[in-house]
Amino acid sequence: MSKSASGTLEQKGKNFKAKSGLNKSILDQGWSMMMNMLEHKQAWKGGLLLKVNPQYTSQTCNKCGHVAKENRQTQAKFECVECGYVANADIKAACNILAVGHTVLSVERMR
Ligand SMILES: [Zn+2]
Structure with a gap:
């Protein structure tokens, strides 16, 4: 369609x-x-259900925190140009989104 x-x-x-x-x-x-x-x-x-901004989650290294477009070399492969961490790009982005969600929830609890 x-x-x-x-x-x-x-x-x-x-x-x-x-x-x-x-x-x-x-x-x-x-x-x-x-x-x-x-x-x-x-x-x-x-x-x-918590909606988070997924911006840069596929470009952020969840080992060292380095953010760069070059970290995501292909649709499937993530390799940090700073520390060399290698992972599946989608799984790593999902982990980053989960971490953002946990951060948002913990900040909201402190208020
Ligand atoms: Zn890194």
């Missing part, structure tokens, strides 16, 4: 702009629906 409009970069397909806007709306709606379901399920089970 969200397939790109046909055509090339130089010669865009028919209704390219409209299709692009429609694709964005469909994909945005998908994330919104997923977040609503997660909130509903967590509330139902007595859990907690």
